[in-house]
Amino acid sequence: MNRHFDEELDGLNSDILKMGFFAQEAIHKSVEALKNRDRALAESVISSDVLVDELELAIDEKCLDLIARHQPVADDLRFITTGMKLNAELERIADIALDISQRVLELADKPLLKPLVDIPLLTTLSKSMVKMAIDAFVNKDIEAAKKVLLSDSQADSLRNRIQKELVEEYMIKDISTIPRAIQLLLIARFLERICDHTTNIAEDVIYMVQAKVVRHHPEKLP
Amino acid sequence: MNRHFDEELDGLNSDILKMGFFAQEAIHKSVEALKNRDRALAESVISSDVLVDELELAIDEKCLDLIARHQPVADDLRFITTGMKLNAELERIADIALDISQRVLELADKPLLKPLVDIPLLTTLSKSMVKMAIDAFVNKDIEAAKKVLLSDSQADSLRNRIQKELVEEYMIKDISTIPRAIQLLLIARFLERICDHTTNIAEDVIYMVQAKVVRHHPEKLP
Numbered sequence: 001m002n003r004h005f006d007e008e009l010d011g012l013n014s015d016i017l018k019m020g021f022f023a024q025e026a027i028h029k030s031v032e033a034l035k036n037r038d039r040a041l042a043e044s045v046i047s048s049d050v051l052v053d054e055l056e057l058a059i060d061e062k063c064l065d066l067i068a069r070h071q072p073v074a075d076d077l078r079f080i081t082t083g084m085k086l087n088a089e090l091e092r093i094a095d096i097a098l099d100i101s102q103r104v105l106e107l108a109d110k111p112l113l114k115p116l117v118d119i120p121l122l123t124t125l126s127k128s129m130v131k132m133a134i135d136a137f138v139n140k141d142i143e144a145a146k147k148v149l150l151s152d153s154q155a156d157s158l159r160n161r162i163q164k165e166l167v168e169e170y171m172i173k174d175i176s177t178i179p180r181a182i183q184l185l186l187i188a189r190f191l192e193r194i195c196d197h198t199t200n201i202a203e204d205v206i207y208m209v210q211a212k213v214v215r216h217h218p219e220k221l222p
Numbered sequence: 223m224n225r226h227f228d229e230e231l232d233g234l235n236s237d238i239l240k241m242g243f244f245a246q247e248a249i250h251k252s253v254e255a256l257k258n259r260d261r262a263l264a265e266s267v268i269s270s271d272v273l274v275d276e277l278e279l280a281i282d283e284k285c286l287d288l289i290a291r292h293q294p295v296a297d298d299l300r301f302i303t304t305g306m307k308l309n310a311e312l313e314r315i316a317d318i319a320l321d322i323s324q325r326v327l328e329l330a331d332k333p334l335l336k337p338l339v340d341i342p343l344l345t346t347l348s349k350s351m352v353k354m355a356i357d358a359f360v361n362k363d364i365e366a367a368k369k370v371l372l373s374d375s376q377a378d379s380l381r382n383r384i385q386k387e388l389v390e391e392y393m394i395k396d397i398s399t400i401p402r403a404i405q406l407l408l409i410a411r412f413l414e415r416i417c418d419h420t421t422n423i424a425e426d427v428i429y430m431v432q433a434k435v436v437r438h439h440p441e442k443l444p
Contacts, residue, residue, distance in 0.1 A: 064299060071293040077286060081306065088307065167404065172397050178389060185404070186411075 005070050012066070012083050013138050015059045019090040020134035022052050024127050026097030027194060031123040033101060034187065035116055039108040042101040049098045056091040060084060082208040086137055089197045089204075093130060096190050096197075103183045103190075113170060113180040119188060122158045125151065126194040133201035140209050148202035155195035162188040227292050234288070234305050235360050237281045241312040242356035244274050246349050248319035249416060253345040255323060256409065257338055261330040264323040271320045278313040282306060304430040308359055311419045311426075315352060318412050318419075325405045325412075335392060335402040341410060344380045347373065348416040355423035362431050370424035377417035384410040 026045050033042035063084045066072070072080060129148050136144035166185050170177040248267050255263035285306045288294070294302060351370050358366035388407050392399040 064303060067289065067303075068295040068299055073290040077290055081286060081289075081303070084303065084306075085310065088310070163404075167400060171393070171400050175394050175397060178393050178400075182385075182389065182407070189408075 005066075005072075005076075008062075008066055008070075009076070009079065012059070012062065012080065015055070015062065016083060016086055016090070016134060016137060019052070019055055019059065019087060020130060022048075022055065023090045023093040023097070024130050026052070026094045027100075027123060027127050027130070027191075030097045030100040030104060031120065031187075031191075033104045034107065035120070037104075037108045037112065039105060042104040042108065045101040046098050049094060052091055052094040056087055059087045063087075078208050078211070082137065082204050085204050086134070086201050089201050090130075090134075093194050093197050096194050100187050100190050103187050107180060107183050110180055113177055113184060118158055118162045118165070119184065119191070122155065122162070122188060122191045122195075125155055125158065126191050126198070129155070129195050129198040133198040133205070136202060136205045137208075140205070142206055142209050145202040145205040145209075148198050152195055152199045155192050159188050159192035227288075227294075227298075230288055230292075231298070231301065234281070234284065234302065237277070237284065238305060238308055238312070238356060238359060241274070241277055241281065241309060242352060244270075244277065245312045245315040245319070246352050248274070248316045249322075249345060249349050249352070249413075252319045252322040252326060253342065253409075253413075255326045256329070257342070259326075259330045259334065261327060264326040264330065267323040268320050271316060274313055274316040278309055281309045285309075300430050300433070304359065304426050307426050308356070308423050311423050312352075312356075315416050315419050318416050322409050322412050325409050329402060329405050332402055335399055335406060340380055340384045340387070341406065341413070344377065344384070344410060344413045344417075347377055347380065348413050348420070351377070351417050351420040355420040355427070358424060358427045359430075362427070364428055364431050367424040367427040367431075370420050374417055374421045377414050381410050381414035 026049070029041055030045050032038065033045065063080050066080055067077065070076075129151050132144050132151075133148045135141065136148065163185055166181045166188075170181045248271070251263055252267050254260065255267065285302050288302055289299065292298075351373050354366050354373075355370045357363065358370065385407055388403040388410075392403045
C-alpha cells in the first residue's frame with residue numbers, strides 16, 4: 001500500500017504542475033492579447049477557463065479520496081491539505097487572467113494608450129513567481145518559497161509605479177485617456193494580485209515543510 | 223469517541239462563526255472609517271488583522287488535528303475540509319477590509335468627494351452575504367447558499383454603477399477629483415471582491431451538502 005500511496009502523492013504533484021502550467025499560460029495569453037489588442041486570444045483565455053475549473057474539482061476530489069482511503073497523518077496529511085490550498089490558489093490565478101482578458105476586450109477596439117513597458121515587466125514577474133511557488137511545493141524547497149516572498153515587494157512597487165504614471169501622465173493631462181487608463185490600472189492591480197496569491201502558496205509551502213508559521217509573520221522567515 | 227468527535231465538530235462551527243464575526247466587523251469598521259474620515263478607526267482595523275490571522279492558523283491546525291486523530295471519511299471529512307476552505311476565505315475577506323482601511327487613510331485628510339450612497343449599499347450587501355454564507359455552512363443550508371449566489375449579480379451591478387458615476391460625473395468633469403475618485407473606485411472593487419469570496423463559500427457549502435458540483439456551473443443550481 002505504501003508504494004501505491006507514494007505513487008498517488010506523485011500524481012498529486014503532477015496535477016498541481018499541470019494546474020500551474022494552465023495558470024501561467026492564461027496569464028501569458030491575456031497580456032499578449034493586451035499587447036496586440038487580440039480579441040480572439042482574449043476570448044480563448046475566457047473560454048478555456050472551464051478546463052482549469054474542471055481540473056480544480058478533479059484535484060480536490062482526488063485529495064479527499066486520498067485522505068479517506070489512506071488516512072494519512074503528520075507530513076503526508078499536511079502535504080495533501082497544502083495541495084488542496086495550492087489548487088484553490090491556482091484556480092483563482094487563472095480566474096484573474098480571465099478578468100484581465102475581459103479588460104482587454106474593453107480595450108481591443110481602441111488605440112493603445114501608451115507603449116507597454118511596466119505591465120509586461122509585472123507580467124514576467126508574476127509568471128516567474130507562479131513557477132517558483134509551484135516548484136517550491138513540488139520540491140519541498142524552502143529557499144524557493146522564500147524567494148517568492150521576497151519578490152512581492154517588487155510587484156507592489158511596479159504596480160504603484162504603473163498607477164502613478166497613469167494618473168499623473170495620462171488621466172490628469174488628458175481626460176480623454178481616463179477610460180482606457182482605468183482599464184490599464186485595473187490590469188496592473190490584477191497582475192499584482194496574482195503575485196499575492198503566489199505569496200500565499202509560498203507561505204503554505206514553508207508551513208508544510210517546517211510546520212512553522214511564517215504566514216502573516218514575515219519577520220519569522222527562516 | 224463519537225460524541226467527543228461531534229463536540230469537536232461543533233467547536234469547528236463556533237470557530238468559523240467567530241472568524242465570520244471578525245470579518246464582518248472589519249468590513250463594517252473600514253467603511254464607517256471612510257464615512258467619517260476616521261483615521262483611528264481605519265488604523266484599528268489594520269492593527270486587529272493580526273487577531274484574524276492567529277485565529278485562521280488555530281482553526282487550520284485544529285482541522286488537521288481532527289482529521290489525523292479521528293480519520294473521518296465521507297461527510298465528516300468533507301465538512302472539515304470545507305471548514306478549512308471557509309477559514310481561508312474569511313481571512314481573505316478580513317484582509318480586504320484591511321486594504322479598504324489603507325485606502326481610507328489615503329483619503330482621511332481630504333474633503334469627502336461626494337456623499338456616499340452606493341458604497342454603503344454595497345457594504346450592507348457584502349456583510350449580509352458573509353453572514354448568509356457562514357450560516358449556510360453551519361446549518362448545512364442549501365437554500366441560504368443559493369441566496370448568496372443569487373445576490374452576486376447585485377454586487378456586480380452596484381460596483382459598475384459606482385465606477386461609472388465616478389468616471390463620468392467626477393473624474394472627467396473635474397481632474398482635481400481623480401486621485402480621490404480612484405481610491406473610491408478601488409474601495410468599490412474591494413467590496414465587490416468580498417462578495418466574490420462569499421460566493422466561493424456558498425459554492426463550497428452546496429458541494430459539501432450535495433456532493434454536487436455547482437462551482438463554476440451556475441446553471442446546475444439545484
